[in-house]
Amino acid sequence: MSELSFKPVSLGADVEQRSRPSLSYWQDAWLRLQANKRAFVSLFVVVGMVLFAFVGPVFWRIDPHAQDLDQTSKPPWEDRRALIVAPYQPWSGVSASSPEGDYVAPRSLEIVGDATTTFVRLVWDPVPVASGYRIYRQIVEPQSGEPLGLPLGTVHDGSVSFEDRLDIRPRTYWYSVVALDERGEEFPEATTIEVEAVFATTVANAIERGYVSNPESLSVGSTIHVPLHPFGTDYLGRDMLARLMEGARISLFIGIVAPFLFVIAGVVYGSIAGFLGGNLDHVLMRFADFVIALPFLLFMILFKLLFGIGPGESGILPMLVALVLLSWPGAARLVRGEILKIREEGYVDASRLLGTHTSRLIMRHMIPNTMGVVLVTFTFAVPSAIFTEAFLSFIGMGVTAPTASWGSMCNDGIKTMESTPHELIFPALFISVTVLAFNLLGDGLRDALDARMRYGE
Amino acid sequence: MIRYVLWRLLQGVITVWFIATATFFVMHNLPGDPLADEKAVSPEIRENLEKKLGLDKPIVVQYGLYMWNMVQGDFGLSFTEENREVNAIIRDHFPVSAILGVLAIVIAGVGGILWGALTALYRNRWPDVVIILLVILGISVPSFVFATVGQLALVTINNIAGFQVLPVAGWGTVAHMLVPALVLGLGTMAFLTRLMRTSMLEIVSSDFVRTAKAKGVPTAQIFSRHQLRNAVLPVITVLGPSIAGITTGGFVVENVFGIPGLGRYFVLAVQQNDYGVIMGTTVFYGAFLVLMVILVDILYAVVDPRVRLE
Numbered sequence: 001m002s003e004l005s006f007k008p009v010s011l012g013a014d015v016e017q018r019s020r021p022s023l024s025y026w027q028d029a030w031l032r033l034q035a036n037k038r039a040f041v042s043l044f045v046v047v048g049m050v051l052f053a054f055v056g057p058v059f060w061r062i063d064p065h066a067q068d069l070d071q072t073s074k075p076p077w078e079d080r081r082a083l084i085v086a087p088y089q090p091w092s093g094v095s096a097s098s099p100e101g102d103y104v105a106p107r108s109l110e111i112v113g114d115a116t117t118t119f120v121r122l123v124w125d126p127v128p129v130a131s132g133y134r135i136y137r138q139i140v141e142p143q144s145g146e147p148l149g150l151p152l153g154t155v156h157d158g159s160v161s162f163e164d165r166l167d168i169r170p171r172t173y174w175y176s177v178v179a180l181d182e183r184g185e186e187f188p189e190a191t192t193i194e195v196e197a198v199f200a201t202t203v204a205n206a207i208e209r210g211y212v213s214n215p216e217s218l219s220v221g222s223t224i225h226v227p228l229h230p231f232g233t234d235y236l237g238r239d240m241l242a243r244l245m246e247g248a249r250i251s252l253f254i255g256i257v258a259p260f261l262f263v264i265a266g267v268v269y270g271s272i273a274g275f276l277g278g279n280l281d282h283v284l285m286r287f288a289d290f291v292i293a294l295p296f297l298l299f300m301i302l303f304k305l306l307f308g309i310g311p312g313e314s315g316i317l318p319m320l321v322a323l324v325l326l327s328w329p330g331a332a333r334l335v336r337g338e339i340l341k342i343r344e345e346g347y348v349d350a351s352r353l354l355g356t357h358t359s360r361l362i363m364r365h366m367i368p369n370t371m372g373v374v375l376v377t378f379t380f381a382v383p384s385a386i387f388t389e390a391f392l393s394f395i396g397m398g399v400t401a402p403t404a405s406w407g408s409m410c411n412d413g414i415k416t417m418e419s420t421p422h423e424l425i426f427p428a429l430f431i432s433v434t435v436l437a438f439n440l441l442g443d444g445l446r447d448a449l450d451a452r453m454r455y456g457e
Numbered sequence: 458m459i460r461y462v463l464w465r466l467l468q469g470v471i472t473v474w475f476i477a478t479a480t481f482f483v484m485h486n487l488p489g490d491p492l493a494d495e496k497a498v499s500p501e502i503r504e505n506l507e508k509k510l511g512l513d514k515p516i517v518v519q520y521g522l523y524m525w526n527m528v529q530g531d532f533g534l535s536f537t538e539e540n541r542e543v544n545a546i547i548r549d550h551f552p553v554s555a556i557l558g559v560l561a562i563v564i565a566g567v568g569g570i571l572w573g574a575l576t577a578l579y580r581n582r583w584p585d586v587v588i589i590l591l592v593i594l595g596i597s598v599p600s601f602v603f604a605t606v607g608q609l610a611l612v613t614i615n616n617i618a619g620f621q622v623l624p625v626a627g628w629g630t631v632a633h634m635l636v637p638a639l640v641l642g643l644g645t646m647a648f649l650t651r652l653m654r655t656s657m658l659e660i661v662s663s664d665f666v667r668t669a670k671a672k673g674v675p676t677a678q679i680f681s682r683h684q685l686r687n688a689v690l691p692v693i694t695v696l697g698p699s700i701a702g703i704t705t706g707g708f709v710v711e712n713v714f715g716i717p718g719l720g721r722y723f724v725l726a727v728q729q730n731d732y733g734v735i736m737g738t739t740v741f742y743g744a745f746l747v748l749m750v751i752l753v754d755i756l757y758a759v760v761d762p763r764v765r766l767e
Contacts, residue, residue, distance in 0.1 A: 289468075290475040293747055297708065298739045301727050302483050387599055394601045395708055395724055407599075414605050414713075418612075428602045436597035 029372070032448035039444020045437035049430075053248035062227075064246040065402045068209055068237035070117075070201060073420040076232040076240075078170065082211065085116055085200045086220045094123050094161040101128045105189035106177045112161070116200030120164040122175055124191065130179035132156040134186060137164060138174045142192055148176055170199040199226070232422045234412060240426055243404040247427060250316060250405040251434070254389040258323040259381035263374055265324065266331025267367065273332070274339030275362060285336065288329035296326055300388065301397050319398055323385055331377050338370040372449035379442035383435040390431050406431045462755055469751045476743035477527060481520055484736050509534075532737030537729050543737035546722060551741075553628060554711070554718035557638055558703050565642035565649060565699065570692060572646070573653020574685055577661060588650065595647025600640070604713040607640040626715040637714045641707060645699045649692055657688040690761055697753035704742065 023031070034040055106124040113121055122135065133155050136148040152175075155162055164175070176190040201211065203220070211226050231240035273284040303322035304315050342348060348365055356364070386406075392398030393407030400408060406427045413424030507513045514522070526533060532543035572592075576585040611625045623632050660666060661684060669679050704720070711721040719738060726734035 290472055293472045293743065293750075294476055294479065295704075295739060295742045295746060298723070298742060299479075299483075302480070302735070302739065305727070306483055306486060383597070390599050391601065391709065394599075395712065397724075397727065410599070410601060414601075417605060417609065424602075424605065428599070431599055432594075432597045432602070435599075436593060439593070439596055 025372075029445075029448040033444055036444040036447060038440045039448075042437040042440040042444065045433065046441060049248060049434050049437070050252060053245060053252050056245045056248075057242070060241055060245065062239045062242040064238060064242035064404055066238060068233065070199075070205070070209070070237065071226065071229075071233050072237040073235050073416055073423060074229060074233045074237075075420060075422045076230055078232070081199065081223050082206070082226045083114065083116055083198050083200045084203060084206065084220055084222050084224060085114070085118060087202050087204070088118060091119075091121060091161075091163050093155075093159055093163070095158045096126045096160050097158060098126050098128050098130065103127065104129070104179055104187040106130075106133065106160075106179055106191045109175070109177055109191045109193045111193070111195055114200070115195045115197045117168045117170055117197055118165070118200045120168060120173070120175070120195055120197060121161065122164070122177065122193070123161040124177055126158070126160050127179040127187075129181060130187075131182045131184065132180040133160070133162070134178045134180060135162045135164070136176040136178070136190070137166075138176070139171065141174050141194070142176055142190070148178070148190065154180070168197050170197055172196050201226075231426050232420075234409070234423050235416055235420075240423070243409060244406075244426060244430055247404045247406040247409055248430065250399055250403065251386050251389055251407070251431070254316065254319060254323070255382045255386035255434075255438075258320050258327070258385045259378050261320075262324045262328040263331045263378045263381065265328040266333075266377075267335050267370065267374060269328065270332035270335030270337075271339050271362060271367060271370070274336035275343065275366065277340075281336075285333070288332050291326065292329045294326060297388075297391075299326055300392060304397060316399060316403075319389060319392065323388065327381070327385075331374070331381070334373055334377055335370050338373050339366055342366050342369050376442060376446045376449060379438055379445055382438045383442075386431065386435055386438075458758070461758060465751045465754055469747045472747050473740070473744045474524075476747070477524065477740045478520075480736055480739045480743070481523055484732055485516060485519075527740065532741065533733050535731055536733045537726075537731040543733055546734060547719065547737065547741055550717060550719040550722045553716060554704065554707050554720055557634060557641060557710070557716065557718060558700065558707060560634055560638035561642035561703050561707075562645070562696070562700060563642075564638055565645035565703070566692070566696065568642070568646040569649025570653050570685075570689060572650040573692075574657055574680075574688065576650065576654045577657030577688075578680070580658065589654075592647045592650050595643050596651075600644055601709045601713065603640045603643055604637075604710050607636050608713060611636055626713075628716045633714075633716075637710045637716060641703055641710045645703055649695070649699070652695060653688060653692055656691045657684060660684050660688045663687075690757070693753065693757050693760060697750035700746065700749045700753075704746070 033043070104127060106127050109122060109124040111121060112123055124133075127133075135152045135154070136142075136150075137152045138149060142148055152164060152166065153162060162177075173195045174192050175195055176192045178186045178190045180186055201209075206224065211224060229239050229241065231244060234240055234243065269284065269288070273281045273288075300319070300322045303325070304318045307315060307318035307321075342365070348361065351361060351365055389398055389405060390407030390410065393400070393405045394411045396411065398407060399405040409427035410424055410431070413421075413427060417424050504513070512519070523533070530544070532547070535541045535543055535546065572588050576588045579585045608625055611623055614623070615621050615625065623636060624630075627633055666679060666683055669683050674683075707718060708720040708724060710716070711718040712724065719742075723735070723738045725731075726738065
């Protein structure tokens with residue numbers, strides 16, 4: 001060997017050539033997650049939802065339980081104007097004697113005063129042979145020859161007026177009046193008038209419901225704007241946005257706290273079983289298998305009963321406890337599998353050779369290395385917990401009135417699905433978006449944290 | 458193989474015993490009184506009722522009797538419907554749920570396998586993108602929303618057609634079953650599609666597929682004989698737990714579509730505090746699910762010989 005083969009390295013030389021900055025496992029995972037657009041957007045959605053639930057009420061200070069029966073089931077796009085009217089006074093109506101002639105359809109049908117949601121008053125000219133009149137109200141324009149549906153009312157004894165006070169909503173109505181012959185049968189011709197009912201409220205009512213800030217400015221005949229309901233109101237006139245926030249608190253509380261607790265329980269149980277092994281492992285895992293075999297939903301309901309909460313009462317805490325008690329085995333199995341794998345790893349042997357104490361071995365090496373799997377399990381457990389809560393509340397076994405949860409709001413909304421779909425659409429949308437975000441985030445985390453799963457997608 | 462089947466069955470029996478015991482003790486520690494709904498009962502009548510329902514004996518005896526009756530297939534009496542046996546209720550309502558569930562699982566299984574295979578074949582092209590979007594939707598939308606939207610769609614279709622294309626609610630004919638079963642199967646179908654896609658992608662890039670291609674096996678044959686067959690295996694394993702999911706999902710679908718199934722009856726029983734029915738139904742459902750999981754496991758062992766070696 002010639003002398004030229006070797007060259008002394010000076011002490012100052014840079015021996016280590018680093019092509020990339022060195023990254024810890026978590027830094028690497030974080031970078032990967034950021035690169036995954038779907039997952040990263042989902043992370044923002046999740047954070048946004050948490051802010052919506054817990055910070056939202058600071059800005060939107062409307063009581064989610066405050067009812068306003070004057071404004072029930074209002075879609076968000078509905079007119080916010082309200083007409084101030086005088087307090088209701090009974091109406092004596094109009095009577096007239098029958099004129100001569102041979103027509104059967106009432107003439108000159110018109111409204112008296114303003115058509116408002118308080119009342120709609122109709123008058124018409126008498127029909128010669130009529131013994132009475134029948135009044136119909138429809139929400140679509142009636143076609144001639146089509147049946148008019150159920151009558152609103154019937155007047156007799158020369159009365160040619162009718163006052164409608166039956167649940168009038170701010171919208172267009174078609175009122176039809178049909179004359180009756182002496183036997184009480186309807187004549188075939190009807191007279192129809194189109195009426196635009198406006199939302200009306202009295203001064204006292206407007207002050208009581210807090211529609212305006214300065215009550216002095218209110219005068220009969222003026223128009224005010226009722227408070228904004230960005231998501232409309234529900235069937236009791238409660239503000240949907242405030243209820244969605246309350247629902248978000250409950251859904252996210254159940255959805256995050258329950259998986260958090262049962263994943264921790266699963267980590268403890270699974271690591272004990274996996275680390276100690278042998279017969280104890282066998283017994284512990286058999287027990288976990290039994291718990292998995294329990295019919296989940298049926299036991300959720302049984303647990304609720306066990307807490308002394310009957311049907312029709314809210315039970316958030318029992319739901320949480322039941323979820324934890326029934327859901328831990330999945331996480332425990334997974335952690336056990338991980339622990340069994342890690343136990344055979346070289347670095348554990350090395351650490352043991354260096355004399356590391358068992359407790360330190362578990363705390364320092366084993367549990368941190370299962371964290372990736374645990375985090376992914378947690379993320380996927382959140383949507384299923386949210387689903388469970390929504391599902392139980394939907395069938396009336398979870399959160400019930402007056403507390404709102406997304407599931408119970410859906411349950412309420414379904415009853416009026418066809419006339420006011422917003423009451424169902426908004427809570428359903430919130431559930432779907434949240435669950436979607438957690439699912440995509442879970443996918444992203446799995447790809448970022450778990451090297452073995454890193455294929456496809 | 459026989460040993461494996463016997464071992465699984467023994468495990469199943471123990472599991473059912475565990476479920477029955479857990480249910481019994483949970484039910485007996487419930488606060489309140491199963492006879493509280495009876496209006497103004499005189500002490501004598503109450504005593505008779507308790508005697509009839511076996512509530513006067515010590516709990517250990519009650520447990521023993523309950524277990525002994527259950528072994529003989531007797532789930533006792535309903536507490537609210539006089540003289541109606543829980544067995545009769547299960548006999549009347551379970552077949553409805555079972556038919557609905559079977560139909561749903563068939564729809565979910567066939568749909569999931571086909572869609573999943575399709576996405577893997579057209580990976581990252583438009584069929585894949587569209588199906589994956591639908592799958593994500595299917596996983597994220599709760600079943601009760603599907604059920605109500607499905608019913609609304611039926612109403613709309615019937616209105617547009619001017620006659621009843623499919624009935625909106627009720628039970629009796631095949632026409633009544635189609636939409637509820639589809640709604641019930643959608644969530645599972647989405648889940649299976651995803652699973653099938655992953656499993657299929659793994660198979661597509663495996664050695665034996667490459668070998669088959671190199672040998673010049675026709676594409677259709679590679680697809681059916683090599684890819685589909687192997688990729689279906691993991692899907693079969695989750696079918697058992699999926700059946701559980703479908704039975705619970707049945708609660709909502711039965712309620713929304715007015716189907717007289719056992720799920721709907723259970724919800725009713727809980728609302729009426731009918732302890733006998735709650736207990737009987739829970740154990741029955743538990744046993745049914747355990748049996749299904751065992752059957753799927755055995756099926757899996759038949760299909761995939763590697764399992765038996767474990």
